[in-house]
Amino acid sequence: MSTAIENFVKAIYKNGKRDNNDTKPGNIAKELGISNAAATDMAKKLSAKDLLHYKKYQELKLTDKGTKMALNVVRKHRLWEALLFKLFDLSLHDIHKEAELLEHQTSDLLANKISAYLGHPKFDPHGDPIPNEHGEITTIDTSIALSQAEEGKTYIISRLMSDDKEFFEFCALNELKYSNTVFVSKQFSNNKMTQILVKNNTILLNQDFSSIIYVNENN
Amino acid sequence: MSTAIENFVKAIYKNGKRDNNDTKPGNIAKELGISNAAATDMAKKLSAKDLLHYKKYQELKLTDKGTKMALNVVRKHRLWEALLFKLFDLSLHDIHKEAELLEHQTSDLLANKISAYLGHPKFDPHGDPIPNEHGEITTIDTSIALSQAEEGKTYIISRLMSDDKEFFEFCALNELKYSNTVFVSKQFSNNKMTQILVKNNTILLNQDFSSIIYVNENN
DNA sequence: ATTAATATTTAAGCTTGCTTAAATATTTTA
């Protein structure tokens, strides 16, 4: 299956996992940087290949076969992220960009070798779970968005759920990374809530960023 | 530039380096597993892109720009071979196949990181020289084909110049690998020369194989 | 030096993965 197809099912999969989960062609098109027409077109083709269910004007739903393909690509992406992160001094965003390309040119055999080399990690450097070779994610996600965190408590960052360059640069600058500890205090201005994290410095997070940083309670 | 283009210039480059160097479209086509018509077509397109010189019925000659592109792809291929060989337990042929795909999805930045991680190696696991980031091969090749080696002398294997699966399997079976030592004795039967190498066992090499194994004198 | 064999080129056509423009349906908003 082609890179275009792999990216298409991956986009549907990832969109389905998000909060504002809209898997209509237009949303997938925006994600992939292609026209709506192209997305509708592809949806029909992939329906014929039994990778997704397509009904006019409805959301796109992956079939089992499509979900398996998406998870296989996601697995390869996250394994590459983990490997590149371990071996090379590259920014999280650079690592993401490289993995985005390499994921489509990686045999199952190589993916398994990478996994074994890394000791079969369950998470990548963003805290995203890595599906196993059967496309299963066995880890249970107990994390919550930082925007939902409670005033005065301490949390451990479990996931930076984004591909955005500026977000990663912000995180790098403020030492917001996987497994680091943050103390949450909430700040209100004009009746709108903003947040403050205390680590080394005091960091002000906007609503956008605090909804893509996920944390676990520090027990 | 696309994978198809990168593979095309690479095929011309590698063909030009070989003994029976024929870079006419048909030969390139055979190498790439495409039709002659497709090769002629591509040659015209790449001529328009200033990657090669095309004149009807003549050999294809890479321009400086084309040579640079070929060397950049070759560099990435060989760096991947070296990295995969170091990290994973995979056959030389499997490593070759993976590198063949990854080479087209690798930024110059990542290539440089791989090179640095490996200590800027000058040769890959087959003994093929790795061009530097400017597309230069600075090492001087003093090796000769085993078919040219002298009776009774000892040599060090410097290069296994092939992509062929069966050849690699033969090499693995007989411990013919980069930097190993071989003792050459020649055998004639029916006036045709065959060769015998002594390492652990006695290995009989045919003409084909002894012309793609390169060696240096053991001084 | 012709003829035969082989290689290259041209031509027409196909699939994939996109585009833009126009038609149609859905959703939002007033």
Added chain:
DNA sequence: TAAAATATTTAAGCAAGCTTAAATATTAAT
């Protein structure tokens, strides 16, 4: 609930990278 805004779909078309078949040129052989 009807009009306005937005999204989706259809239609036509394009470039890349192939194919096969036929025409033409080159090379080899007698």
